[in-house]
């Protein structure tokens with residue numbers, strides 16, 4: 001079996017499970033509990049299906065122009081991809097090409113070390129402090145690039161814009177990627193810093209706040225030069241990542257800003273209710289600015305709670321990883337789902 005010697009062997013990222021039960025409460029992958037904007041449904045019905053015969057526009061202009069207008073930047077500053085996973089993967093491949101290690105927190109999105117491994121990028125994780133905060137001094141050492149989510153995952157902790165700026169300003173020789181998957185739910189976006197720092201790339205996704213995890217759309221905004229470098233790499237791998245339906249449906253989601261804001265407000269309101277109830281039941285957690293709460297209980301081990309909830313078809317995320325193995329990451333659902341969660345926990349803990 002000598003062919004196996006030439007195989008690229010990797011330890012893959014493990015996504016959260018997608019259980020299928022008729023009646024379940026699914027709070028394990030931070031999806032939006034509400035449907036996508038009504039315009040998305042309308043477009044789904046009216047889509048020019050004959051156009052599927054043709055290749056989609058390689059520049060994905062329909063979507064980059066819409067996003068540029070929404071965020072007040074130029075279309076040349078926008079890169080779109082198949083979910084932000086694809087966007088971040090392309091950013092790793094494009095910007096993290098030196099010999100020095102890239103830096104990211106030790107408790108963070110667990111896909112970062114996977115991309116680093118598969119692309120052969122050296123990396124060094126930096127410990128968060130005891131309140132799960134990023135220690136800015138850790139990001140002032142020699143490095144080949146920096147990435148962190150803000151708010152961070154799975155903690156939900158949002159760092160102030162001043163920290164993002166300090167890290168970006170201290171590293172003019174590296175590209176700093178801020179993964180803003182959850183920024184719509186709270187926290188400050190780094191977009192206003194783009195005018196001053198050409199080494200900054202901001203990544204966003206339609207999966208969480210725009211209720212389109214199933215569509216797979218993500219994007220990055222940076223200065224035109226960074227985006228051009230990313231596109232050069234992308235066109236060297238797969239020119240047509242963005243299919244025609246994604247472009248049309250994604251645009252509809254951005255155009256309906258009223259629906260978007262309404263959905264966000266509902267999620268935030270439920271999140272704040274969940275915080276109060278979880279506290280009442282003896283949980284503690286860093287204050288979340290995202291659409292999930294990272295909670296630990298004063299008495300009951302997280303793994304035990306996880307199993308109990310799972311039996312009742314209530315799914316939350318549990319990471320059996322040193323430092324966070326007594327925590328549960330609970331996505332914010334609808335009010336009805338949150339009530340089921342709280343009453344079930346109440347039964348277990350009484």
Ligand SMILES: *Cc1c(COP(=O)(O)O)cnc(C)c1O
Nearest residue numbers: 083084085109149153181205207
């Ligand atoms: C969910 C998530 C992503 C990826 O989302 P996509 O569905 O690929 O857009 C990226 N970063 C963080 C921190 C996430 O939580």
